[in-house]
Amino acid sequence: MPLLEVDALQVWYGDLQALYGVSLALDEGGVLALIGANGAGKSTLLAALCGLLEGRAAGAVRFDGRAALGRPAEALAREGIALVPEGRMLFPSLSVEENLLMGTLTRRRGPWTLARVYQLFPILEQFRGRPATALSGGQQQMVAVARALLSNPRLLLCDEISLGLAPLVVEQIYAALASIRAEGSGLAIVLVEQDVQRACGVADAVCCLLKGRATLQGRADDFDHAQIARAYFGH
Amino acid sequence: MDWLQTIVNGLMLGGLYGLFGLGLALVFGVMRVVNLAHGEFIVLAAYGGTTLAALLPGVSPLWWVLPVAVAAFGVGYALQALLVNRAVRSGDPLTPLMLTFGLAVVLRNLMVEVFGTNPQALDGGAFTRAGFDLWGLRIALFPLAVLALAAAMFFALQWLLSRTEWGRIVRATSDNFRIVRLMGVQPNHVYNTVMGLALAFAAVAGMLLALRTSFTPYSGVERLLVAFEVVILGGLGSFWGAFAGGMALGVAQLLGQKFDSNAGSLYSHLLFFVVLIVWPTGLARRGR
Numbered sequence: 001m002p003l004l005e006v007d008a009l010q011v012w013y014g015d016l017q018a019l020y021g022v023s024l025a026l027d028e029g030g031v032l033a034l035i036g037a038n039g040a041g042k043s044t045l046l047a048a049l050c051g052l053l054e055g056r057a058a059g060a061v062r063f064d065g066r067a068a069l070g071r072p073a074e075a076l077a078r079e080g081i082a083l084v085p086e087g088r089m090l091f092p093s094l095s096v097e098e099n100l101l102m103g104t105l106t107r108r109r110g111p112w113t114l115a116r117v118y119q120l121f122p123i124l125e126q127f128r129g130r131p132a133t134a135l136s137g138g139q140q141q142m143v144a145v146a147r148a149l150l151s152n153p154r155l156l157l158c159d160e161i162s163l164g165l166a167p168l169v170v171e172q173i174y175a176a177l178a179s180i181r182a183e184g185s186g187l188a189i190v191l192v193e194q195d196v197q198r199a200c201g202v203a204d205a206v207c208c209l210l211k212g213r214a215t216l217q218g219r220a221d222d223f224d225h226a227q228i229a230r231a232y233f234g235h
Numbered sequence: 236m237d238w239l240q241t242i243v244n245g246l247m248l249g250g251l252y253g254l255f256g257l258g259l260a261l262v263f264g265v266m267r268v269v270n271l272a273h274g275e276f277i278v279l280a281a282y283g284g285t286t287l288a289a290l291l292p293g294v295s296p297l298w299w300v301l302p303v304a305v306a307a308f309g310v311g312y313a314l315q316a317l318l319v320n321r322a323v324r325s326g327d328p329l330t331p332l333m334l335t336f337g338l339a340v341v342l343r344n345l346m347v348e349v350f351g352t353n354p355q356a357l358d359g360g361a362f363t364r365a366g367f368d369l370w371g372l373r374i375a376l377f378p379l380a381v382l383a384l385a386a387a388m389f390f391a392l393q394w395l396l397s398r399t400e401w402g403r404i405v406r407a408t409s410d411n412f413r414i415v416r417l418m419g420v421q422p423n424h425v426y427n428t429v430m431g432l433a434l435a436f437a438a439v440a441g442m443l444l445a446l447r448t449s450f451t452p453y454s455g456v457e458r459l460l461v462a463f464e465v466v467i468l469g470g471l472g473s474f475w476g477a478f479a480g481g482m483a484l485g486v487a488q489l490l491g492q493k494f495d496s497n498a499g500s501l502y503s504h505l506l507f508f509v510v511l512i513v514w515p516t517g518l519a520r521r522g523r
Contacts, residue, residue: 050417073416083417091410098403105404106419151418 001065003028003188004049004155009059009069011044011212018044018055020212026205028154028186033203033220035196037232040209042192043086046157049190050083051076063155078106082153086160086192088144090132097128099143103150110152111185117146120176138169145176156180156189163194170195174202196228210234240372241493245486247375250382251447253481254440255458256465257389258433260477263466265409265429268323268331272339274459275346276434280307280441281450282346285355296357300442304435311434314338315427323426339455346452354449363446381443388436389478396474405429457500464507483510 002025011019019041026032036042047053048061051073061069068076082103090099100114118125121142127135132143141161148156158177162170180187181202193199200206200220208216208231216223216231223231259273270276283303288296318338322331363377396402405425408415412422444450444458464484469476484503491502 052413052416072421074419074421077417077419085414085417089411089414091407091414093406093410094403098407101400101403102407102415102418102420105400147418 002026003030003064004190005060005062006045006049007060007062009045009048009057009061011041011048011053011055011057013055018212019048021059022207022209022212022214024207024214024217026155026188026190028188029181029184030205031181031189031191031203033196033199033206034190034192034209035194035199035206035228035232036209039211041212042209043159044212045209046083046159046190046192049155050081050157052083077151078108080106080108080152080154081157082148082151082155083157084141084144084148084159084161086163088137088140090140090143090147092131092133094132095129096124096132096135096143099132100124100147100150103147106151108152111183112149112152114150117149120149120179121146136169138165138172141165141169141173142176145173149180154187156187157192158189159192160194161191162198170198174198177202196232200228208232238490238493241489242486243372243374244378245489246482247378247382247485248489249482249485250378250385250478251440251443251481252461252465252484253478254381254385254388254436254443255462256469256477256481257385257392257440257474258436259459259462260466260469260474261392261436262430262433265405266323266426267328268319269335270430270433271332271335271459272342272455273335273433273437273462274455274457275339275342276307276310276437276455277441277444277458277462278450278452278455279342279346280304280438281357281445281454282350282355283307283438284357284442284445285350288357295360295362296442296446297359297362300439303442304438307438308431308435310431312427312431314434315430316423319430320423320426339459343452343455350452352451352453354451355445356449357442357445359446377446381447384439384443385481386478388439389474392432392436393474401428461500461503464503468507468510 004026006022006024008021008023009019010021022045034042034045048057048069051071057069060067063079063081091102100117123139124142124146127139132140145161161173191199191203203220205218206220207214208228210231216228255277259270262268262270280303283306284296284299287299318334319331322334359377366373366375396405404420408420408422408425415422461484465477465480468480468483483506487506488500488503491498
């Protein structure tokens with residue numbers, strides 16, 4: 001049984017339909033790249049998965065076999081779904097370490113502790129007492145990833161984690177993701193990414209959305225560049 | 236020496252004023268809700284004290300501060316859970332404002348109905364009238380204890396917010412109530428406890444008010460005004476600023492009365508007015 005199943009998911013914001021029956025599945029330990037142009041519905045899909053969806057939805061989302069669609073974000077967080085939100089969304093009133101500790105509130109047990117995330121991102125330990133928003137964009141992104149990991153999730157949703165960051169910093173973040181995978185803890189990851197090549201490079205499976213529909217789905221190495229470009233742009 | 240005595244008395248009165256503002260500042264700082272019924276809750280707690288004192292006349296009313304504060308926590312929690320959270324959900328900042336305004340009117344008239352309009356006060360016994368001489372100054376014991384208690388409560392709240400997990404959750408919820416849900420936090424539950432705590436602070440202030448002076452159901456309006464001035468003088472969201480603001484108001488009021496015995500609290504309002512013009516963001520944010 002897959003860890004995450006999305007079945008014919010439709011979402012409306014008022015009269016505007018954002019998703020038209022998207023289905024996908026992700027196994028424990030798998031990495032899915034969710035790609036698509038702006039407004040394709042990627043963030044809507046992530047919001048539906050983590051419980052922050054504000055629109056009306058139909059279809060089904062099952063997490064570990066249980067219905068997840070429409071359940072509140074705080075309940076899903078405690079069951080093991082974590083989101084690295086777009087724009088990082090750190091808490092400006094909190095220090096770096098306090099931001100990280102917010103991740104531990106789900107009280108889930110697992111491999112991730114404060115010491116382990118400091119091992120993953122040593123710079124954060126050095127800056128632990130600083131206000132989170134005083135860090136560089138890349139370091140803030142590390143805080144956001146580490147904060148999500150500290151909830152010891154079974155499913156990690158990453159929304160645009162390379163957006164607006166210098167290439168070298170993106171390299172570091174992706175290296176960290178690779179080492180998280182190598183950990184072998186069964187953590188499944190959904191990567192929403194503008195950089196299609198990079199996303200497909202680390203993912204097992206890919207799903208391309210175009211105007212609310214899945215235009216391409218399958219193993220990441222089954223498609224060539226032209227196929228992905230066609231699915232991405234629709235022509 | 237006479238003037239120094241007045242300033243010392245003003246500082247001690249200011250401790251109580253600071254306490255009036257503490258709960259208001261907390262609620263505004265965390266959820267951006269202005270509780271216009273804050274003054275009525277202060278007076279309601281005072282009536283809670285006089286009622287308990289009438290039921291059990293043998294016990295010193297000083298003992299009633301804690302139970303009244305605990306009851307006020309429950310009232311605040313329920314108020315937030317049943318009414319204010321719904322009003323906040325509308326997304327319009329005017330809705331909770333209108334709600335608490337209406338609540339203030341209802342509470343005030345309910346208190347008139349139940350307790351009447353005769354001024355009442357709590358007699359705290361010999362302790363509230365005792366004092367001692369220090370370097371030629373006459374220090375009244377009870378106002379000094381009020382000042383110490385106010386300082387302790389400001390310190391405790393600051394400590395709770397900056398050092399504990401609860402405080403971390405409150406600050407994070409205040410920053411972004413949507414994102415904290417991803418960490419398993421229910422924002423409404425956080426708001427309920429914050430309102431409970433705010434009304435517990437208001438209740439302590441109300442009990443101390445009743446031990447210090449007489450009050451009627453209409454006393455809430457004046458206390459709300461003081462609370463507002465304290466919060467704005469201190470700079471919104473700064474608790475130490477609010478404490479200092481309370482002191483400044485207390486000193487200004489007593490110095491004004493000494494200088495001009497008909498002034499009442501005119502000079503403290505004047506001070507507020509001047510500060511608002513000179514440093515519109517409050518004393519604590521002056522430098523930024």
